[in-house]
Amino acid sequence: xxxxxxxxxxxxxxxxxxxxxxxxxxxxxxxxxxxxxxxxxxxxxxxxxxxxxxxxxxxxxxxxxxxxxxxxxxxxxxxxxxxxxxxxxxxxxxxxxxxxxxxxxxxxxxxxxxxxxxxxxxxxxxxxxxxxxxxxxxxxxxxxxxxxxxxxxxxxxxxxxxxxxxxxxxxxxxxxxxxxxxxxxxxxxxxxxxxxxxxxxxxxxxxxxxxxxxxxxxxxxxxxxxxxxxxxxxxxxxxxxxxxxxxxxxxxxxxxxxxxxxxxxxxxxxxxxxxxxxxxxxxxxxxxxxxxxxxxxxxxxxxxxxxxxxxxxxxxx
Amino acid sequence: xxxxxxxxxxxxxxxxxxxxxxxxxxxxxxxxxxxxxxxxxxxxxxxxxxxxxxxxxxxxxxxxxxxxxxxxxxxxxxxxxxxxxxxxxxxxxxxxxxxxxxxxxxxxxxxxxxxxxxxxxxxxxxxxxxxxxxxxxxxxxxxxxxxxxxxxxxxxxxxxxxxxxxxxxxxxxxxxxxxxxxxxxxxxxxxxxxxxxxxxxxxxxxxxxxxxxxxxxxxxxxxxxxxxxxxxxxxxxxxxxxxxxxxxxxxxxxxxxxxxxxxxxxxxxxxxxxxxxxxxxxxxxxxxxxxxxxxxxxx
Numbered sequence: 001x002x003x004x005x006x007x008x009x010x011x012x013x014x015x016x017x018x019x020x021x022x023x024x025x026x027x028x029x030x031x032x033x034x035x036x037x038x039x040x041x042x043x044x045x046x047x048x049x050x051x052x053x054x055x056x057x058x059x060x061x062x063x064x065x066x067x068x069x070x071x072x073x074x075x076x077x078x079x080x081x082x083x084x085x086x087x088x089x090x091x092x093x094x095x096x097x098x099x100x101x102x103x104x105x106x107x108x109x110x111x112x113x114x115x116x117x118x119x120x121x122x123x124x125x126x127x128x129x130x131x132x133x134x135x136x137x138x139x140x141x142x143x144x145x146x147x148x149x150x151x152x153x154x155x156x157x158x159x160x161x162x163x164x165x166x167x168x169x170x171x172x173x174x175x176x177x178x179x180x181x182x183x184x185x186x187x188x189x190x191x192x193x194x195x196x197x198x199x200x201x202x203x204x205x206x207x208x209x210x211x212x213x214x215x216x217x218x219x220x221x222x223x224x225x226x227x228x229x230x231x232x233x234x235x236x237x238x239x240x241x242x243x244x245x246x247x248x249x250x251x252x253x254x255x256x257x258x259x260x261x262x263x264x265x266x267x268x269x270x271x272x273x274x275x276x277x278x279x280x281x282x283x284x285x286x287x288x289x290x291x292x293x294x295x296x297x298x299x300x301x302x303x304x305x306x307x308x309x310x311x312x313x314x315x316x317x
Numbered sequence: 318x319x320x321x322x323x324x325x326x327x328x329x330x331x332x333x334x335x336x337x338x339x340x341x342x343x344x345x346x347x348x349x350x351x352x353x354x355x356x357x358x359x360x361x362x363x364x365x366x367x368x369x370x371x372x373x374x375x376x377x378x379x380x381x382x383x384x385x386x387x388x389x390x391x392x393x394x395x396x397x398x399x400x401x402x403x404x405x406x407x408x409x410x411x412x413x414x415x416x417x418x419x420x421x422x423x424x425x426x427x428x429x430x431x432x433x434x435x436x437x438x439x440x441x442x443x444x445x446x447x448x449x450x451x452x453x454x455x456x457x458x459x460x461x462x463x464x465x466x467x468x469x470x471x472x473x474x475x476x477x478x479x480x481x482x483x484x485x486x487x488x489x490x491x492x493x494x495x496x497x498x499x500x501x502x503x504x505x506x507x508x509x510x511x512x513x514x515x516x517x518x519x520x521x522x523x524x525x526x527x528x529x530x531x532x533x534x535x536x537x538x539x540x541x542x543x544x545x546x547x548x549x550x551x552x553x554x555x556x557x558x559x560x561x562x563x564x565x566x567x568x569x570x571x572x573x574x575x576x577x578x579x580x581x582x583x584x585x586x587x588x589x590x591x592x593x594x595x596x597x598x599x600x601x602x603x604x605x606x607x608x609x610x611x612x613x614x615x616x
Contacts, residue, residue: 015454015458015461018454019458019461019462022462023462026467026470026471030470030474031474139599139603139606140595142546142598142602143550143595143596143598143599143602144550144591144594144595145550145553145554145557145573145591145594146550146554147554147573148553148573148587148594148595151573151577151580151587151591152591154577154580155580155584155587155588252463254463255463255464255465255466258465259465259558262558263577273466273469274469274558277470278473288466289462289466289470292466293461293462293463296460296461297461300461
């Protein structure tokens, strides 16, 4: 097991290296340097001033040198200096991280608590009204643009009913637990929606597969109650692939956070990404994308390890 | 393999004078598809919707860019069934015109992603060895960079038009197809008919196109269907962020661009384009579900 984890960890290194090249190349392909934002605004800027600005940001050097400088610094945990704020990118991401993790964490937990029972009941009561409604709802959820669902929630709960605040993490000057909870409900609902839909469908089909197995029939014939058979024998086995998919999705929640945080003015990394995009803050963009990619790669490994650990039929080799 | 056995049985039964009709594969699939009621209803609805959108110049009550300053921000009424926007443009008209672009983007981007994915997956699966290794590492690489942020950054570079959006979405949505196709090819290429074709001197390209791909077409088709919905949703997300097809050309996505600001006073401007996306993607996905059942030979 340990050897497997070490082997997989070592395999991550060339992948991360390749990712860094792709991200760097794509950002390099951007038309107009960081001075573009100034020129976009129609300001008149002295060409000499632009040259000085570029030299200061270090974008006047050859591309290859820039890449290796960036890579070298990254290996020591330095993601560069933001064009916009002149502050270390690493610090900026770290600052925004708690809010993003809070949102992602709550969404993940909510999604798991709702999706798994939903999938189990749908499978046990296959073709029942419950199954029909749950499956239909998950189809609708998947067919909805995430941001539109967020807008609809804002319209009904903030504008019409005025129950929940439109945006932000807390009311200035209030900020108690209830107040914070009120602020996070809608963003968490939006961010977890796709996961609930996806995971419950996955859990349903996994359960259906397990319920047809011989060992379930054996458990029934031993005289165990239906409840025991389902909760002990079926759910446990059916969850193995679902847990692995859920782990993979943690990294995907980050993509969702970009949109969700933007709609709800949530001051996390996702919203900072959109702000960095508008400001053409390349070091910040690269830093956030590198972080997102690393998350994908790491959770990929975690998912495989969990799968191998939970399912003894999978060999480590 | 299964089909052959059935055919032989059918023929022998027919020889015994029992009235058995030989049914072609396509006919079996079609009959199974018709049993999936939601998929059938969705197909009819989509055909109607596509027809309405593409006939928009003939049936739309107004011009899509007809500015009417006397009638700005009007709630839905008899004159404007779905209301008007900040420039007095009729929302229903714009939805019909927008649907043409959005649906076209969805179809073409999914087609592009499927073609690229199928090519990469079949080359990797068929040739194996280092080719497989190289292409699958490439797929891993493309999978590891979060797609939406990547697409957002690339679309922010230029004033994108529909073609640009199609290319961006299509070129970043092939990975799933590539993996599925590769896996399917790995299992299909061990079959005797592939060996036979090779023994007869068929070229690799011919074997892949004529013998291998038709046998894995079901997974490709289902994946492509889901890709249509995803592409429509991605286009709308990009547009919402102001990175989609630039106005004045309406798409369902860019009609939602300023919706957050106008939502409290003119909710219809947010509700209806979103509903259009929701219904379309829902129908496409139901059709995908129906196709999956219909094309699966084990059901």
